Amino acid sequence: MKLAGRMARIGSESAFETAARARALEATGRSVIHLEIGEPDFDTPANVRAAAQRALDDGWTHYGPFLGLPALREAIAADATARKGFPVSPDRVAVVPGGKPVMFFALLALAEAGDEVVYPDPGFPIYDSMVRYVGAAPRPYRIMQEHDFRVDLDELEALLTPRTRLLIINSPANPTGGVFTRSDIERIGELVMRFPDLTVLADEIYGRIVHDGEHVSIASLPGLPERTIVLDGFSKTYAMTGWRMGYAILPEPLVEPFGKLIINSVSCVSSFSQVAAVEALTGPQDEVEVMVAEFRARRDMVVELLNRIPGIDCALPAGAFYVFPRVSGTGLGGAEFATRLLDEAGVCVLSGGSFGAAGADHVRISYANSRENLAIAAERIDGFVRGLPG
Secondary structure, three states: OOOOHHHHHOOOOHHHHHHHHHHHHHOOOOOOEEOOOOOOOOOOOHHHHHHHHHHHHOOOOOOOOOOOOHHHHHHHHHHHHHHHOOOOOHHHEEEEOOOHHHHHHHHHHHOOOOOEEEEEEOOOHHHHHHHHHOOOEEEEEEEEHHHOOEEOHHHHHHHOOOOEEEEEEEOOOOOOOOOOOHHHHHHHHHHHOOOOOOEEEEEOOOOOOEOOOOOOOHHHOOOOHHHEEEEEEOOOOOOOHHHOOEEEEOOHHHHHHHHHHHHHHOOOOOHHHHHHHHHHHHOOOHHHHHHHHHHHHHHHHHHHHHOOOOOOEOOOOOEOOEEOOEOHHHOOOHHHHHHHHHHHHOEEOEEHHHHOHHHOOEEEEEOOOOHHHHHHHHHHHHHHHHOOOO
């Protein structure tokens, strides 16, 4: 079968492929500790599950409005206004199945062949994949451990040109756990305002999982709400990865284009899931706070254990639930380290290079697993590294 040429430009997300390889290894009887998938190991809060069950019983099983149920758009607007620091109107909210459609729709709506898109390296692999798929010119900016996994503002400034149509920022970040400071965000905002045709895609999916510092939305700065697409959702904060619930807060000119793209692709998000999402935002937040506190404790434990291992240098991430240790001191690059660690020690992590060239000397470890398993994984990593030649 002859495929369209554009299919050669589309990438993938290595976490799912690596997880499949790890499960195949488990099927042979091997013990594997999974530290590869970026999803909370907590259950969706009970009140949210109960709301979905009630919604099903009440008949919320039919098509809903393509931009989302009014009650959910109102709840998102109220929550975002309170948490993100800028007024959000419900008519600027679009509900979609997960965060990825926001990325794809933004690129489809704004970027044409030859337009430049600037995005983090290392960064979520779908940024690079979708930029290339739509035919835009990829312009990655490096996120380096030497800079606390924050943006080098001078490098970013040099990358932005009048041909840059979209700037993607992600804080707290996947895969590094880095968090941009308020001064970082303010300087980025100043750079954006120099280019009238430049729009920001602010990926804030980890915005409530902050361990040190604060989360600052670039859309809270003067003049930026009309220049920013805010991506957020329920997957990480409420442990709702399988529910596929995301949303965009949009500048007014993008509401209609996003609506057309939703109609032409997914029609709408399941109605009973949206009813449950209203409960997630408006109901008790205790379980979210417990989860974030547990992630912080795990972070501290994992960083301490990894830094005891010779050849591994693990910075303390400020947010999300990942560490991104440099492993080149072991004599291995990130890709070989991750492959051999799974095969020889039964610990599944991701190669840092799968998130971009700047991550080649690193691996990403998700600490969304129990403290017991994390401690066992650290022991296995230590044994694997000490068994390497030299």
